[in-house]
Amino acid sequence: MIFNSLTFLVFFGLVMALHYAPFFSWHQKKINLMIASYLFYAAWNPPFVILLWISTVVDWWAAQWMVRAKTERTRKLWMLTSVVVNLGMLGYFKYGGFLLSNFVTIAGALGVVYHPPGWDIVLPVGISFYTFATLSYTLDVYLRRSKPAGSFLNYALFVTFFPHLVAGPIMRPTELVPQFDEPRQAKPNQIFFGLALLTLGLFQKVVLADGFLAPVVEAVYDAHGQLPGMLDSWVATLAFAGQIFCDFAGYSTSAIGVALCLGFAMPDNFRFPYGAVGFSDFWRRWHITLSSWLRDYLYIPLGGNRHGRARTYAALMGTMLLGGLWHGANWTFVVWGGLHGLYLSVERWLKARFNGFTPGRIAILGLAVLTFLLVNVTWVFFRAKTFAGAGVVLKGMAGMQVKPEALIPFGPMIIAMIIVSAIFGTHLTMRNTTLEAVIERTPAVALAGIWTLLLFAVIIEQGQGSAFIYFAF
């Protein structure tokens, strides 16, 4: 089920009614929430609920046995069991076809002709998200950062809680499980603020990402055989930067709003990322729950920055390459991650080289623009389905197309650029503040007017129920 659907509207209304019904105990309400979460997931593909169960049960018992283990070796064994089961399922469903096709290519290069049967496996929606969420549970217990959850119901509800289940924010058990300990009901003002966040998220997704930006992106990235020039290539790529942000941040904002209506707090996943100055700053603002997950469970265990310069760069590159692969089973995603790893490494080297440099306001603005432009170069690999496709767009961006063709009509191009400029400007302006702080300073009448316009735009845009881009990850 997706947030931008009429089905969700009905579903959410029923969940709210059950959650605030006076005749249910807190225990029963948690069971209601869990059943609703399973329905939310099954509405996409019912059989895949079994994977959720497997993940839930295996990690619950792995953590239980880890605590009861007498030796360090046994603890490690249970941790590895959890890792192997979770990553095994993820690998089979998400990377099976990718590994097979690469094997065939390598075998072919070695002169071995191999024709495997077709790998026609459907990717369970959100598997990358809930796999990381449940893995953080066993890993935190193994690393002695936290104790196992006290109740199976609380833990199972943490795994399945529908606002974060399929596209994040990737929650840690320590962030959510304690919230299930005592009855939670949002106050009316919290519910209305949650609804305002839900509206903002839907506006970003339905109106901006799907309505106005996606067609501009598709005109270039899906223009088979046509060669875009410099203007079209840059406009489409900038539009994609806006689309992917509005799509994903829109989902996170909606999820936070939905959870808030139910009385739960979820973490920020985006913090005005296009206002970042440098790439380490970018990754503190973009998909925060993934970048911090990768830092805590991959970068630090790989050595982090504690074992010399070479090891630090290796850990950075390794983390970003795997982070790229997390997004999709395609080498283009690996290159996307690799570019970010390279940017981070170069930035780290420059910071060490120019240690005492403190940029002024103009320099900060220039560095923010440079960061944004370089991030856009990486988006080419993220959006293009093949390297050939990415090559065509990059060649266009560099102005090297011999006979470029006009692909984007002027009207949609102007609208897309207005939207992207507004996003970039907003992020730059708000990079040192929070949405909540700005809202608090805004007159209530203006807030009501803005909320009305956003909601009305969502209604008249109607939407077509298209899935969020990150559902595929």
Place this chain on the structure above:
Amino acid sequence: MPSSISHSDAHRAEVRGLREGALPPGLRQTASNRPGQAQPVPTRDIPAQPWVKIGISVLCAVTLLTSAWEWNARTNLGLHAGDIDDSAQAWAEARRAADSAPVAIVGDSRILFDTDQARFQAMTGVRPVQVSFVGTNSRTLLEHFANDPKFHGLLIVGMADLIYFGPRGIGVGAPAVHNYVKNGKPSQLTGLWIDRWLQNYVAFMDSDYRLSKMVPKLDHGWRKGVDSPYEDVWKISETFPGRQYFMWDQIEAPGYLQAHARHAWNGFKAPPIPRSIADKVIVRSAEAVRRIRARGGDVIFVRPPSAPQLRVNEDREIPRALGWDRLLAAIPAKGIHADDLPQAQNLVIPEWSHLSRKCATVFTDAYVRRLVQLTNRLKLRADAPPPLSRADCVPQRIASL
């Protein structure tokens, strides 16, 4: 910092993750500020604002605006409640129903607009399942059915020659056809039902009149060398249950929208289709028909009419003798060409490509009477309505010309 609750309450709320009043930006920490540790319950600060009053006023304002928009849709745009729109999910639903149907129709928009399913049913007792898709090559849909072992019925293949015999692939319907197995998820089905139910009462819910479709239409070709949204085909139809398409009344009446619809067809101008390509299409069609017949099904082709303004170009690009006649002879298959139906001559084709709503019923009446002569899978009911003629759909002032 403004806060509507006491200090101890605020502390408790922070422990619970929710906090009244916005936190100063520096205090809003995320996991990125806490490396290598278990993350605590996040803090969600609620800006100090009269949210309940704001929410209620937003609700009132949006209700007012939406009502005004609905009024505008009905009075100025000419949209109607009950026009339930079409979608990839609706096509998938029809495609699944066609598996066990005695009669299914595939084709492009012409057979989709020009078949009145109720008339078909009144005459034969069978309601055909409409599986056509706008802008889609009916040959690829024919092959879709040929590859489906479940289908054993009669397949009516409607065609616009230029699309059918041309080198183009599947066309506009590609995503719907390729993903139809996936387009049956429980959430999609419930979404489809709720959407249809709502559209029975609300006129503004129309995919052609979404905000992001209307705004770009202002671009009347401002950039050279690229087709603007003005060149697209805009709304020309209304859709009713069973994917019954009919011409939208705004297109039937002369005016800006009708003129635009005619402009969008661009006369169906295209380079002539080489004989070699037509030959390949005929071979593939013959194979598809053979496979359907091999498991007990059958195929009959139908060519709906087009206006002389388009027909002159269509005939130049793929003459009947090179396409239609050779197709039927080579397969061999039976077919009904609009040219051969006396009752289907000089019908009203407002935007030159699809029949008016009333004339669609007349054309259906004409081709079904011929259809029952070509196949024993359908019989004309004893209580079938009497035949219709051109006079039943052509306005008197035009009929007398």
